[in-house]
Amino acid sequence: MIPRLLSFGVLLAVGVFSQDATTVGPIIVHTETSVVVNTEISVIVNTDVIVIVNTEVNTVLPTEIPSVASTVWSTLFPSEGLTTPTTVAPPVEPTEPPEDPRCTPGCTFEPTILDSATLKYFPKNCSTVCSASALYIGYETDLTEKQMIDTLKNMKHLVGDLIVTRSKYKTARFLASLESVDCYNYGFFKFTLNDKMTEIGLPNLTNVSCRIHISSNNNLTRLNMPQVIPILSTYANYSTIDVEISYSAPSFCITIQEMSNLMTYEYIKFSLITGSYCAVSSNSTSTEKKTCDLQNYTWSNMSTECVNVHGDVIINYENQDLAYMFESVESIFGSLIIYGTNLTSIDFLGKLEHIISLTEEQPALIVEMNSILSNVSFPSLQRIQSRAYVPVLFNNNSVSLLKDPSYCYDIRNSVTTSDTWIVKFDDQVCEDVEKAAAASVVKDKSTRGAHLQLFLITIVSIGVLFNF
Incomplete structure (x- = not known):
């Protein structure tokens, strides 16, 4: 019989029992706030199961654990029995972690x-x-x-x-x-x-x-x-x-x-x-990589050698000509917002690896209202962290970004292999962008075919008219 896992509340698996196995121990079980210390538990069960017992530290004595297990089992599975003995085996001394040469005798x-x-x-x-x-x-x-x-x-x-x-x-x-x-x-x-x-x-x-x-x-x-x-x-x-x-x-x-x-x-x-x-000083060099603070200083005072940037980077129509100052930036400790610019490319962000925003509900990367932006490649991007459910948003930019789903996929694949929802282009995940782009191609071909057919009919009609 395949053992079944019983999971309820803060209960965690402590051992696998069968009809022949009546003892388990020593154990250590972690919860979000506590640890069950080493004890040896003797139980008898009438079917192969994984029994789960865990509580706060020292709130359940070893002699009480069997009755707790029985209570939990009978509550969740009233039709199946779990019997426990009235005595508990003597404690077993814990042993050193096996096969770890660092654990020397006496330490x-x-x-x-x-x-x-x-x-x-x-x-x-x-x-x-x-x-x-x-x-x-x-x-x-x-x-x-x-x-x-x-x-x-x-x-x-x-x-x-x-x-x-x-x-x-x-x-x-x-x-x-x-x-x-x-x-x-x-x-x-x-x-x-x-x-x-x-x-x-x-x-x-x-x-x-x-x-x-x-x-x-x-x-x-x-x-x-x-x-x-x-x-x-x-x-x-x-x-x-x-x-x-x-x-x-x-x-x-x-x-x-x-x-x-x-x-x-x-x-x-x-x-x-x-x-x-935490606040940093302007153009700090306290770490190996130069850190520049945008929260208290203007772009004009910022070094062009910044590797780390502290604060939200907001690129708009008024400062877009200074965007080249971010060519050396690898990490933004804040959000990157590109809004309402006349930029056609963001190639000045070729070294950007990390965007880590701690602001509640604010996406880490926002690109909106850039009508001629046609290249949004981030070749070095590795990590995007945000407390927003969708940390990357592209909205109302050049239609060319929607015709090529690779822009969406490239950003998403650089930071995750599983979370399909974290990047959206005009409220669409990458798969929907791809479907819409494919449908648009079919529609364009159909439209071009109809126009060609109308053109040929017109030519033929003109030829017939002049023959007369």
Whole structure:
């Protein structure tokens, strides 16, 4: 029998059971806000199923889990039985991550939650620390900031998830020595629901091979993670890393450097980024690539050597003659708007790779009311990010853009292979533009045929008339 997946609310799969298998463990299960610590669960089922049980940390004791599983099962599938024993097998000690040469003897943190009870088990003298499941810092963590610093000051590399949720700390600088976190690409680097936290504060952290999830920290105003680059782990074959940074304080901002680092590789996917960009100085050279600020300075004061541009780039009839100043631009941290110009081409944007807008509901790329614009090629474009449902809009431009669907397809294919809705030309997705263009060609041929037929009839008629 093929196992069935039972999914309900925050429940997640913890193991596959059969008539012969009555035990599963140890386990670690992630949810959006919590972790179930290692336990061994004994259950007996009368059919092959995948039983799913997950709740908040420490809210369900190991002895209670079987009854919870039974309740969930009977609620969702009242006609099918799930029986549980009255006793639970003794806990099984978690083991080190298998076949990872970085996990040396004595440098694995066996518990999950770091608190006063587990502090003595933390390998304080190891520069590389492996977690049997996850290093969890939460509301149960009752250590002072000084204790945290003393405990974690030698840890430069963490192999395993890092989860900081519902903690009491204003900053995570007790992890300031940390240089890398490797979750094998599918685990979590997570900071959530930390109401007192105003910054993450990891100045030395560089490589993160995890799904990055920083969300719902109500007072968070800065990341202060200037070097973090999501990068694939060499110890895993899962090839996608996603990033979410959302729902922080209203004044939260991310620096140009931090955003640039987050989009270093094409395999990094942004699920949601909210907030704004932190202010930069005019023609900043604080990074390797020159950053120019359009929010506080006019185009005439902007360098022609800008690689990054901060602010919305709005090209219109009045400034279109200065558009050449963007020939060196690779990234726009804002929106690109081309409106009401007499431009025939946008070849001055040949180096543009990224358009990343954080403004709510504003498309990243808007091209409208350019009646003679006939070339909209973006040969270097790699990423468009926007909080709008349709991040790319072309409206009321030259009809030639609608007759050639390759313009639409080229833009879309450069930034996605699956999201067909993200580019629209006059409210049409690329497939509809293609159909309309094909129908127009057929109509034009039919019209030309009718005109030719009328012309021949006219010639014949004139010939017959003169013969008379």
